Amino acid sequence: MKITVAGVVKEVKDNITISELIAQENVETPEYVTVSVNDEFAKSADFETQQLKDGDNVEFLYFMGGGQ
Amino acid sequence: MVKLSQTDYEKMVAHAESELPDEACGLIAGRIDGDDKIIEKVYLLTNIDHSNEHFSLDPKEQLAAVKDMRANGLKPLGNWHSHPESPSRPSEEDKRLAYDSSASYLILSLMDRENPVLNSFHIEGDVSEKEEFYVG
Numbered sequence: 784m785k786i787t788v789a790g791v792v793k794e795v796k797d798n799i800t801i802s803e804l805i806a807q808e809n810v811e812t813p814e815y816v817t818v819s820v821n822d823e824f825a826k827s828a829d830f831e832t833q834q835l836k837d838g839d840n841v842e843f844l845y846f847m848g849g850g851q
Numbered sequence: 852m853v854k855l856s857q858t859d860y861e862k863m864v865a866h867a868e869s870e871l872p873d874e875a876c877g878l879i880a881g882r883i884d885g886d887d888k889i890i891e892k893v894y895l896l897t898n899i900d901h902s903n904e905h906f907s908l909d910p911k912e913q914l915a916a917v918k919d920m921r922a923n924g925l926k927p928l929g930n931w932h933s934h935p936e937s938p939s940r941p942s943e944e945d946k947r948l949a950y951d952s953s954a955s956y957l958i959l960s961l962m963d964r965e966n967p968v969l970n971s972f973h974i975e976g977d978v979s980e981k982e983e984f985y986v987g
Contacts, residue, residue: 790921812950817910824910844914848900848907849945851874851934 784837797837801830804841815846852887852983853928853955853971855879859893860986864967866895867933867959874898876906876932878916879957880925888928888955892920898932905944906932929954929971935961939968941979949974955982 784797788808795804801820805813818825819842825833835841867875876898881891894916897909908930920927929951934942939960941949949956952975960968971982 815948815950819910819914822914842914842917844910844917845951846907847876847878847913847930847948848905849932849942849948850902850905851937851942851945 784835786835786838787840789842795835798834801825801833801835801841804835805830805843808843810843812845817844817846818842819844852985853890853957854887854985854987855890855893855957855969857987859890860969862895863893863931863957863959863969864961867935867961867967868964870898870933871935871961872903873901874903874906874933874935875959876908876930878908878913878920878930879928879955880916880920881928882926883928890928892923892925893931894919903935927954929956931957931959933959933961937962939970941972941974943977946974946977946979949979 785792785794801818810816821840877896878894879890881889896912898906899909900907939958956972956974971984972979973982
């Protein structure tokens with residue numbers, strides 16, 4: 784199936800989970816990554832089980848924060 | 852060298868002042884020309900911590916900004932935040948949460964309200980270095 788990852792259309796295996804996609808995309812420091820699927824933010828607790836569908840639009844967003 | 856227009860600098864300062872006493876934050880985007888990072892757009896985002904000591908970017912606004920960068924052919928260059936009451940240098944927390952060594956981290960100090968100080972830093976691990984920075 785095809786999904787869009789960070790604006791790029793990619794062929795991935797059917798029913799790939801978010802965790803599998805994170806590994807496949809070699810996402811660095813995944814503990815700091817928020818994932819949106821079709822503009823909805825996925826819960827990190829669901830990464831292992833949430834499957835993606837053909838045509839999904841996925842974005843990886845890195846947490847950005849700090850303090851003085 | 853990291854380059855920022857005077858207009859975007861003033862936009863950043865105005866936003867940071869409007870957010871006092873809290874820290875203000877956002878993203879920077881633009882293009883890379885050789886060794887230069889040219890900031891072409893400054894994004895003003897909500898600090899969801901609403902704190903004068905911490906900041907976290909609003910993920911929804913961050914997502915919108917990332918899409919805007921892509922739509923406009925801009926490259927993400929890093930982020931910026933203000934220090935309302937401390938100097939323009941990365942705190943230990945800033946360094947701990949700066950996981951992207953390719954990014955520039957701009958810190959705007961409003962410690963002296965009449966004389967804001969903005970610097971850009973390269974952060975890798977717990978080491979930060981001031982980058983060459985030009986506003987104009």
